[in-house]
């Protein structure tokens with residue numbers, strides 16, 4: 001196939017078929033910022049979360065194939081040490097233009113920090129009309145799905161702070177469905193995500 005390399009990205013582009021491929025051969029798609037803004041809120045947070053969740057499942061299978069190639073001693077990606085998984089995952093995502101990821105433990109809670117979320121960038125650049133404080137529910141679903149698959153646990157996720165509200169990066173709580181649902185319920189009663197999380201954290205600390 002005739003294709004040209006896209007400068008500095010490692011991606012190759014075939015002008016006739018309009019296919020863009022990563023160095024590993026995965027097909028990717030170029031989208032504009034309207035598409036990304038659309039992904040942040042088509043009718044509430046539930047739809048992007050579910051889209052992200054489905055994408056995470058697919059990504060898990062793809063990463064599984066990649067990890068078996070790169071680490072011949074493992075039988076499944078779950079055998080990888082967490083730092084190795086994190087590196088593989090973050091490098092793959094950043095190559096696709098989805099930012100970089102870091103798993104962090106803060107006061108007994110597990111967080112995933114996402115740097116350079118294109119969703120947040122698109123929302124920040126778009127005109128503000130009743131935009132909620134966080135914009136990356138798509139990532140929340142995605143992270144819940146991929147970390148559930150790699151840990152074998154049933155995890156949920158919610159964005160607590162977003163770079164679209166002037167934080168340096170987006171930060172997602174990764175926890176079981178009950179805890180995440182408690183945070184969601186408070187947000188439903190007009191708490192900001194960070195306030196909601198802090199309240200739940202304080203209540204759990206008092207138990």
Ligand SMILES: [Zn+2]
Nearest residue numbers: 120136162170
């Ligand atoms: Zn965000």
